[in-house]
Amino acid sequence: MRPDHGAWIGEARAHPFRGASPGTPSFARHDLVWLDPAYPDAIEAGRVEDRALAAAWIRTNRPLVVRRDEQSPAPAGSGWIALGLPLPTRLDRRRIGLRVPDAMIVRRGRMPLLAEAGPSAFSGWRALLRDLARDLASCGATVRVYGSLGWQYLTGEGYLHPASDIDLLIEPGARLNLRRLLAVLGEAAWADRPRLDGEIRLAPDRAVAWRELLSNAPQVLVRELDGLSLVPRAAALRELQPGVPA
Numbered sequence: 001m002r003p004d005h006g007a008w009i010g011e012a013r014a015h016p017f018r019g020a021s022p023g024t025p026s027f028a029r030h031d032l033v034w035l036d037p038a039y040p041d042a043i044e045a046g047r048v049e050d051r052a053l054a055a056a057w058i059r060t061n062r063p064l065v066v067r068r069d070e071q072s073p074a075p076a077g078s079g080w081i082a083l084g085l086p087l088p089t090r091l092d093r094r095r096i097g098l099r100v101p102d103a104m105i106v107r108r109g110r111m112p113l114l115a116e117a118g119p120s121a122f123s124g125w126r127a128l129l130r131d132l133a134r135d136l137a138s139c140g141a142t143v144r145v146y147g148s149l150g151w152q153y154l155t156g157e158g159y160l161h162p163a164s165d166i167d168l169l170i171e172p173g174a175r176l177n178l179r180r181l182l183a184v185l186g187e188a189a190w191a192d193r194p195r196l197d198g199e200i201r202l203a204p205d206r207a208v209a210w211r212e213l214l215s216n217a218p219q220v221l222v223r224e225l226d227g228l229s230l231v232p233r234a235a236a237l238r239e240l241q242p243g244v245p246a
Helices: 048-059 114-120 123-138 147-155 178-188 210-214 233-240
Strands: 032-035 064-066 080-086 095-101 105-109 141-146 165-172 195-203 206-209 219-224 227-232
Touching (some): 048 080, 048 095, 114 147, 123 141, 123 165, 123 178, 147 165, 165 178, 195 210, 206 210, 210 219, 219 233
Parallel strands (some): 165 195
Antiparallel strands (some): 032 064, 032 105, 195 206, 219 227
């Protein structure tokens, strides 16, 4: 179900967060958060106009996405969290990086399921995405979307263009059929329009590009909220295999 797009009603007031040191909840890349719009001065952004854009976005009750802070990561337990705001086509598709006190978070969620978001894609793409959602579910995986399709579904704004990738976020279940999953992805990887991309979760905050798992590369890049690491591709595949020690 698409989040409510109705505006928040409330008077902006001085924020109480600076100096606070709440325990930071556990988050993962691609998690969604909704923020209290009453404290726009608590938002840290590189430019004043970006903070104003973010504050206006939050007032419309739209989410932001948890990201890895590559430039100045906040120490664990600091009470701050790095977020991203991908802007729609009408706002030049820029990506704004923000940091906010996690006490501003009023709700959290996850990116939408491919089966839910697929109808928001171009009409010529919908059948392929519908079939892919069905085939991946039959492998014992939950498949979500982030990137342009995910944000177009979440906001109702225009993000997709004819050359857009569809970014899949695959979450293996307890009964994952890994061999079949890789076969489905291998076949889907040949799609030209839309081109499919994305990640598969090894753990709640450990993900790897699924295309790398289909390659012959000896190592793959594992992405986490607080860093990157190279691991043997065989080890990553073992992490995905139910009942097989990593």
